Amino acid sequence: MPIIDEGLKSELQKHGIFVLPIEQLYNWGRKSSIWPLQFGLACCAIEMIASAASRYDLARFGAEVFRATPRQADLMIVAGTVTKKMAPQVVRLYNQMPEPKYCIAMGACAISGGPFKDGYNVLKGIDRYIPVDVHIPGCPPRPEALIHAIMTLQRKIAAQDLEKGRRPRWYDKDAPSEFAIPSYGDHDLEPPANAEVWQPPRNYRDVTLEEVKKS
Amino acid sequence: MIQPLTESSEKRFTLTPGPDGLIETQTLEVSIGPQHPSTHGVFRMDCVLDGETVVALKPVMGYLHRNHEQLAERMAWLGSMPYTDRLDYFNSMTNNWAYALAVEKLAGIKVPERAEYIRVIMAELSRLQNHASVIGFMLQDLGAWGTPLLYAFRERERILDLFEAASGSRMMCNYFRFGGVRVDLNDAMVAAARDITAKFPRFLDEFEKLLTSNEVLLARCQKIGILPKELAINASISGPMARASGVDYDIRKVDKYGVYGKFDFRVPLGDIGDVYDRYYIRVLEMRQSIKILEQALRDIPQGPHIAPEVKLRNFKIPPGDGYGRVEAPKGELGFYLVSDETGKTPYRYHVRPPSFINLTILEDMCLGHKVADVVIILGSVDIVLGEVDR
Amino acid sequence: MEAIEKIKEIAAQGVAGAQIEIINSTPAAQQPALLVDREHVYAVAKFFKEDPRFQMDFCSCVTGVDYLPKGDKPGFIEVVYHLYSVAQKHGPIVLKVRAPRELEQCHVPSLTPLWRGCEFQEREAFDLYGVKFDGHPDLRRILMWDEFTDHPMRKDYAPPADYEWEPTPHDETLQRAAEMHGVIPPTSMAELEKAKKK
Numbered sequence: 001m002p003i004i005d006e007g008l009k010s011e012l013q014k015h016g017i018f019v020l021p022i023e024q025l026y027n028w029g030r031k032s033s034i035w036p037l038q039f040g041l042a043c044c045a046i047e048m049i050a051s052a053a054s055r056y057d058l059a060r061f062g063a064e065v066f067r068a069t070p071r072q073a074d075l076m077i078v079a080g081t082v083t084k085k086m087a088p089q090v091v092r093l094y095n096q097m098p099e100p101k102y103c104i105a106m107g108a109c110a111i112s113g114g115p116f117k118d119g120y121n122v123l124k125g126i127d128r129y130i131p132v133d134v135h136i137p138g139c140p141p142r143p144e145a146l147i148h149a150i151m152t153l154q155r156k157i158a159a160q161d162l163e164k165g166r167r168p169r170w171y172d173k174d175a176p177s178e179f180a181i182p183s184y185g186d187h188d189l190e191p192p193a194n195a196e197v198w199q200p201p202r203n204y205r206d207v208t209l210e211e212v213k214k215s
Numbered sequence: 216m217i218q219p220l221t222e223s224s225e226k227r228f229t230l231t232p233g234p235d236g237l238i239e240t241q242t243l244e245v246s247i248g249p250q251h252p253s254t255h256g257v258f259r260m261d262c263v264l265d266g267e268t269v270v271a272l273k274p275v276m277g278y279l280h281r282n283h284e285q286l287a288e289r290m291a292w293l294g295s296m297p298y299t300d301r302l303d304y305f306n307s308m309t310n311n312w313a314y315a316l317a318v319e320k321l322a323g324i325k326v327p328e329r330a331e332y333i334r335v336i337m338a339e340l341s342r343l344q345n346h347a348s349v350i351g352f353m354l355q356d357l358g359a360w361g362t363p364l365l366y367a368f369r370e371r372e373r374i375l376d377l378f379e380a381a382s383g384s385r386m387m388c389n390y391f392r393f394g395g396v397r398v399d400l401n402d403a404m405v406a407a408a409r410d411i412t413a414k415f416p417r418f419l420d421e422f423e424k425l426l427t428s429n430e431v432l433l434a435r436c437q438k439i440g441i442l443p444k445e446l447a448i449n450a451s452i453s454g455p456m457a458r459a460s461g462v463d464y465d466i467r468k469v470d471k472y473g474v475y476g477k478f479d480f481r482v483p484l485g486d487i488g489d490v491y492d493r494y495y496i497r498v499l500e501m502r503q504s505i506k507i508l509e510q511a512l513r514d515i516p517q518g519p520h521i522a523p524e525v526k527l528r529n530f531k532i533p534p535g536d537g538y539g540r541v542e543a544p545k546g547e548l549g550f551y552l553v554s555d556e557t558g559k560t561p562y563r564y565h566v567r568p569p570s571f572i573n574l575t576i577l578e579d580m581c582l583g584h585k586v587a588d589v590v591i592i593l594g595s596v597d598i599v600l601g602e603v604d605r
Numbered sequence: 606m607e608a609i610e611k612i613k614e615i616a617a618q619g620v621a622g623a624q625i626e627i628i629n630s631t632p633a634a635q636q637p638a639l640l641v642d643r644e645h646v647y648a649v650a651k652f653f654k655e656d657p658r659f660q661m662d663f664c665s666c667v668t669g670v671d672y673l674p675k676g677d678k679p680g681f682i683e684v685v686y687h688l689y690s691v692a693q694k695h696g697p698i699v700l701k702v703r704a705p706r707e708l709e710q711c712h713v714p715s716l717t718p719l720w721r722g723c724e725f726q727e728r729e730a731f732d733l734y735g736v737k738f739d740g741h742p743d744l745r746r747i748l749m750w751d752e753f754t755d756h757p758m759r760k761d762y763a764p765p766a767d768y769e770w771e772p773t774p775h776d777e778t779l780q781r782a783a784e785m786h787g788v789i790p791p792t793s794m795a796e797l798e799k800a801k802k803k
Binding site: 038039040041042043045046047049050053054055068080081083085086089093115116118119120121122139140142 | 249250251252256257277278279280281282283285286289297298301304305364365368369371372385386387600601
């Protein structure tokens with residue numbers, strides 16, 4: 001983002017002229033009106049509804065309406081456990097959202113499978129198939145945590161650049177905006193994870209099994 | 216100038232009468248869900264429609280199957296308690312109680328009286344916020360865009376504040392233990408409970424004034440989704456849904472578990488069993504819950520909050536199996552537990568979920584109604600997917 | 606309700622040829638069960654439903670349990686029915702029926718024609734245990750997707766290897782992580798120091 005001299009800025013402001021980079025204006029518009037997709041899976045959905053209710057009003061932050069259709073939504077809050085049976089539907093919905101789109105993984109289950117990690121039907125984190133922007137830990141995270149996540153996402157959007165080389169994903173013609181949908185296999189989803197989106201975290205301290213056994 | 220009909224367009228615009236004299240049409244298969252605007256969770260219904268009328272409906276579930284039962288087989292008995300919170304995630308207190316009851320039945324643990332009163336208070340508060348939220352969600356589906364839901368959530372937040380003070384968490388309370396509850400309620404919490412109970416009738420009056428004789432509610436909910444009494448019993452329907460059809464069965468009165476035998480309360484029954492009956496019976500049950508709460512808060516004795524002889528670590532149960540059930544706000548919630556010789560972990564742990572079984576007759580209730588009614592009927596069944604799929 | 610021995614006698618008289626055994630539970634639970642053979646369980650259940658002394662019109666819970674073979678005792682899959690009565694407000698009567706574990710022979714008669722409430726629960730037992738219910742109107746998978754081939758709640762089910770790295774793995778988890786990714790993270794400070802030195 002181009003940097004403007006502060007002195008010049010304040011001088012012009014005294015005359016009622018505001019100078020700001022086009023990205024700031026553009027990002028301000030986008031971050032202040034994020035419309036989430038109404039997509040609650042499990043218990044975290046109730047905290048999401050509670051944060052949209054009158055006590056922890058989420059509409060103050062721009063999430064005025066929760067759209068039922070992905071075509072009109074900007075943000076998908078994956079709230080709750082993603083099971084393998086549901087995973088193709090989640091990816092399909094993400095694909096149907098128009099760019100620019102964001103994804104928040106709310107709750108331990110959406111991040112990594114959570115307390116149900118050892119499940120034959122539990123997908124160990126939605127980031128196996130789609131890119132996630134903000135992760136909220138908790139089980140369930142309090143409504144304040146979800147509000148903090150929305151604010152973090154707003155800061156992330158505010159920092160996005162339009163200049164070549166630093167553009168976000170959706171401005172890059174070669175970057176994918178739709179991701180492969182897994183299919184139901186005999187024992188598991190096929191593929192179990194999307195290799196372009198997620199690699200299992202490799203331990204930088206690579207120690208092989210033989211070495212462990214010897215020690 | 217009007218163009219004369221060509222032969223092909225004449226075929227298109229002429230309507231061929233079918234065998235019964237009406238227009239020949241095709242049926243349409245619509246899959247409602249698993250993501251849909253009605254906030255009932257990831258549940259799918261495959262409807263076959265003739266125009267707008269439902270001809271067949273098959274529920275598809277399993278989108279939230281988190282194999283809770285298999286996880287319990289690997290954990291100690293107490294280790295499954297936090298997972299029971301996540302079954303019916305609106306009423307974690309009741310789920311905890313059902314599991315604790317089943318284990319206490321199997322192991323023969325006696326619960327002290329103060330703990331029993333605390334359990335009743337928590338369960339009835341849970342029932343209040345569940346019924347209020349369910350009515351809110353059902354009206355959300357009807358198109359009352361948020362207002363009853365936000366009113367209900369306002370009351371729910373007050374009750375959740377008490378749950379948070381008592382157990383540490385708003386929703387996933389993990390408050391019950393075998394032989395009692397985890398921590399005692401101090402005077403401030405009991406006073407807060409009394410305050411909630413005192414203020415709730417006023418909220419209910421406001422709710423009823425807006426809803427019970429509301430034209431839209433009456434027009435859209437009466438004579439919709441009728442469930443006959445015999446079918447309800449045969450299909451193992453329980454809870455407010457069965458009582459709205461006239462089935463006089465409330466486990467609090469039949470089994471008299473806990474100290475429910477000491478309270479004076481009535482069991483409201485409906486006579487038609489349509490959606491309006493299911494709405495109104497929940498309002499009446501909320502009033503009865505307030506009555507129970509008043510009595511419980513008045514009579515709560517001093518004493519221990521947990522049976523002191525129950526071990527928290529190395530808790531073992533002799534081999535055998537048993538079934539314990541409670542009257543959850545959604546119906547009969549039961550746990551079937553099997554213990555083997557080692558006795559440290561459950562050999563088999565099965566949840567009898569009310570929402571899952573209440574869905575058996577969803578098709579029967581929806582046949583002949585319009586698609587818009589299907590959503591309301593589903594709302595009146597009151598399902599929670601955490602329970603349906605476990 | 607009468608004692609379990611009396612109930613067994615009445616049922617044995619009411620249904621000719623039925624072989625019924627009593628299985629006791631823990632002394633505290635007071636919930637003994639009646640083990641009925643496969644051929645007669647439908648008739649026994651019908652007897653309990655229609656006999657005016659019992660009128661068990663509410664089938665509350667249907668469960669499948671997997672018992673592995675132990676020593677020379679064969680394993681079996683057991684289906685447990687809990688019956689209650691709404692008309693007379695008594696219960697439960699617990700019926701158990703067993704089937705062999707091999708998939709081709711694992712079938713029991715379905716009680717859905719008697720109680721509609723068994724419909725979904727029997728489908729769940731089929732989905733998770735593989736026990737087929739003869740006479741069920743619509744026996745297909747309910748919780749897992751249709752293309753799934755295993756029966757996951759059986760005790761000898763092997764879960765798929767979609768395991769990701771854990772921060773502090775040990776025992777079985779460590780083994781699975783190693784097989785999955787070929788390397789294992791160190792599990793002690795000593796190993797970490799050694800790995801860093803490399």
